[in-house]
Amino acid sequence: MSTGIDIATLGPLSWTLLAVAALIVGVSKTAVPGAGTLAVAMFAAVLPAKESTATLLLLLIVGDMFALWAYRRHAVWSALLRLVPAVLAGIVLGVLFLAFASDAWVRRGIGVLLLLVVAVTLWRRWRARHREADVPSGPVAAAVYGTLGGFTTMVANAAGPVMSMYFLAARFPVHAFLGTAAWFFAVVNVSKIPFAAGLGLFSVSGLWIDLLLLPAVLVGAFTGRFLASRMSQRVFERIVIVLTVVGALYLLW
Template sequence: MLDLTTEGWILAIIASIAVGLAKGGLAMVAMIAVPVLSLVMSPVQAAGLMLPVYVASDVGGLIAFRHHFDIGVLKTALPGAILGIGVGWAGAHLVPVWGVTLIVGLIGLIFSLNALIRPDPGKVTRKPSIRRGSFWGFLAGYTSFVSHAGAPPWQVYVQPLRMPALIFAGTTTWFFAICNWIKLIPYAALGQLSPAALTTAAVLTPVSLASVWVGLRLVKIMPEKLFYQFITWGLLLVSLRLIWQALGG
């Protein structure tokens, strides 16, 4: 088990709750997990610790959303995501984490500001596209591999599709669950899944699984318009935090 301080355990529990809420449908919440843990450990170690928690929590999310997802959207985005994970693995020792963090933050910032400024985003609806899905899926897979921060690129693609809240949440859960299972292979090959990290993750997993139910309840009772406002503002705040982190703030 990792030798964490009291502060480290508190932050690890917060990160685990965030992951569980995300798997329950509040996708953007999970983006705080690695940044929060990075306050007490390296981002690489934080990503390795949280991946098993993500994978275990995915099970709860997949059960919750087993009937609520859009297979067509997944088909357009997953091939690009798998390629992105592969590129991330190949360049794991070449690209600095701060650079990817900055790119992710800028993407999320631009998208969220656009969504908040345009007069009526509800009237702008797109259909799933192999071209857009492959591009944004690639970015989501790549940034997810580096720091579990694939939500902004993914959201840039799926939010204009204007899926119902449950379908949006379920499709997001399925997309990242598949990505996380695939990421186990390169993470293990790179030595990021140490016995100490796996043991610590096992302790944190029940907290995350319990939080899946909380997230699911929030998605079901939250009005759809408010839901999209919530994830847009969440994306904006997280993106600003990522930019600040990348620039050494």
């Protein structure tokens, strides 16, 4: 584990961005999946790219614990089990990619993929409405979304939008959506720790930053729990799609 950056060099603006990002992590875990991409962007703007990924990962795991506490009984296990092989393959690809690719190339590639995922999901839903056909969410969709989700979560903690599109395509109600996502990310994020450690992404300064930002994650998680119980299905879906597009455009930029 490296010592990382000097925390003393972070100014008020940097700490403000990190605190807002930590708040967003909490909200994204308990109310608005996909918003976590904004936190990824903020962390990468303040910290070195690879260190920001590992530092944010630990905060995401804290958020996962609160999401499980709130929605653990609402998961659709059949959907999760279909994703396992593809997600594992995606994580391995992400590890290999991190070892060789530049940050800029990776982020732009992910941005393009996210926009394609949104476009395909909206097209499928439009076709389902007009042709009265079910939106496919079986083995093929699980393989595509799962591999992309595993890859993007390992490379940039950016699987939120990808998996949001998968769960949205399956037409999960709000609580089933949040419960399934909670179990998915809790397991996946914990499984990423040894890979990130093996790549030398964790640092002492990153752990101190996580400790200082922990209260903001907790506030965000409770705020998200309050919002989720008062949010309609239509509003929820629109927020997920908009935030996915915003996150993808940021990664491209």
